[in-house]
Amino acid sequence: MAELTYRDAVIRGIAQEMERDPDVVFLGEDIAKAGGVFKATVGLYEQFGPLRVRDTPISEQAILGAAMGAAMTGLKPIAEIMFSDFIAVCFDYIANEFPKSRYMTNGQTKCPLVVRTGNGAGSRFGAQHSQSVENWCMMIPGLKVVAPSSPADVIGLLAASVRDPDPVIFLEHKSLYPTKGEVPDGEIVDKLGTAKILRPGKDATILALALMVPRALAAAEKLAAEHGIDCEVIDVRSLVPLDTQTILGSVAKTHRAFSVEENPRLCGWGAEIMSIIADEAFYDLDGPLVRITTPHCPLPSADVLEDAILPNVDRIVERVSKTLNS
Amino acid sequence: MNDVARPANTALNDDIGEDVRLKLFETQVVIREAEQRAYDLFLQNLVKGTSHLSLGQEAVAAGFAVAMKPGDLSFCTYRGHAHTLARGVPVEKVLGELMGRDNGLMRGKGGSMHLTSEEHGVMGSYAIIGAHLPIACGAAWRAQYKGQKDVSVCFFGDGTTNIGAFHEALNFAAVWKLPVIFVCENNFYMEYTPIGDVTAVPHPAADRASAYGLERIVIDGNDADAVYREAMKAYDKARAGGGPSLIECLTYRHSGHSRADPAKYRPEGELERWKERDPIKIYRERLKQFGIADAQIEKIVSGVKATVDDATEKCKAAPIPPLDILTTDVYADGGWAWRN
Structure with missing residues (x-):
């Protein structure tokens, strides 16, 4: 048992899954060398290298589209959308592409990926960097939507999301990043769909x-x-x-x-x-x-x-x- | 604008070889006959909804598909029948899907705009303009990451070059040096509006290439040999780690944008001029130049027609999809449950 911040739990959760499975890759803006704008991905680039932890341009459609193409063909990508408000500029993938491909193709297409995103208010960022967008995602058949509140849940639910065969929107609350909680030692894997x-x-x-x-x-x-x-x-x-x-x-x-x-x-x-x-x-x-x-x-x-x-x-x-x- | 594409160098060049040439011809004829049949079935009200035909654009689909290796991946738009057929998906599966029958490629759950056959490398037909360019990047990223040698080939129309995802994908693919080929089928109309009326440069794809450090490539998209040669070059480059290519193919659709469009916006004589450069007509001549007998050509055509007739009858006789598939495959467990 150790006390960990929600922020460090994100790092530990991603690292746990990347260590377990070489098909888990991670992409997003400023996530690699810079360690993330919320410092929630620090050290992953150094630990897993430039092939698995990749900085992208400011191109949210390219990030989510690339994650989908990689997921369809055998990888298990984790994609970061820096602020959940930015989902609005790549909503096609959230609304039309990830969740409908399996159904439309009569089960041919798979899409096992996780979109991590900084959600919620409290940072004084104003109307376009503070929203809670879980309801945008919840209404779409084919997606799964998760929002942890504690460091232990961050690790366990992130692991469950990465291992899940469906596309998962994983909403991290920006105001919770500095909060602390007890986290068990060793691998933590939780279960989606459990309150x-x-x-x-x-x-x-x-x-x-x-x-x-x-x-x-x-x-x-x-x-x-x-x-x-x-x-x-x-x-x-x-x-x-x-x-x-x-x-x-x-x-x-x-x-x-x-x-x-x-x-x-x-x-x-x-x-x-x-x-x-x-x-x-x-x-x-x-x-x-x-x-x-x-x-x-x-x-x-x-x-x-x-x-x-x-x-x-x-x-x-x-x-x-x-x-x-x- | 709207000039008929300049003929490629038609000097006899046997670099392609007879087997490939016959395959290029047959593939184009399959697309032509199946698309024409799809149109006829509309008129009989046996195909419902919308449909976007590739009549007149067959050489692009055939050239790129015949140049592919098994395992290479195609990403198509809603105008995707041609590319799906070109990878060898049976005509019956395509027509069955258009007709909403249980023998269709996706048992009627996807329809004309979403044809997908992963076993043939057809990784989906995408009906939101531009969406599949980044997706093709992702498939190419997987190949790069895993050291696999397949290429991802992404087809789209001229209209796609004005949407953000096009530019995001081009930059992304170039920066990551991905084995992906972007193929613009420039048929000169975005939908109903001439592409030149809404685009800042004369060549909507090729004139943007330099912005992403890519070579400017414009080819005659009505000559399957020209397409095949350019495809091989791009595939070889991608497989060798040389990164993406953007290829603009000049072509023309003989029908309207979709079922609802009679294409009355076209200037008089334009369609006729392009029909003189009908890709199948060009290729028949090409085969003759290489000494292929008329009888052999006709045998290919009649064989394809028989296949399309047979597929049509099978689809007409096929059952409609059972209602028990209504909510299957929403999630990976096969069902649609979102709660306990």
């Missing part, structure tokens, strides 16, 4: 993802201390595949569900999960399904404004306590 109950509770279920997970956990402690409300906090971790059984099982116990979503409100991941709960667990519910999200608004840059627009501990506490006490 984790991080805090058991009996009064309400709070569903969260990535940066919203530590906020939901802090809110749960406050709700217990100040309002006597015992919340169960679930880290959804994997949006596709989605672990609905863990979520529905929790709601059957607590009879209440809240989602804490960093994405803007419309069509956020919580909407899909809440519709599943409404459809399949309606009679378990004692109250409304409540989504706590960023508003339907671009993200501002100034620290005070950015902090104010995202769901935070106080907003979570307020919405949960008001809903349960009304």
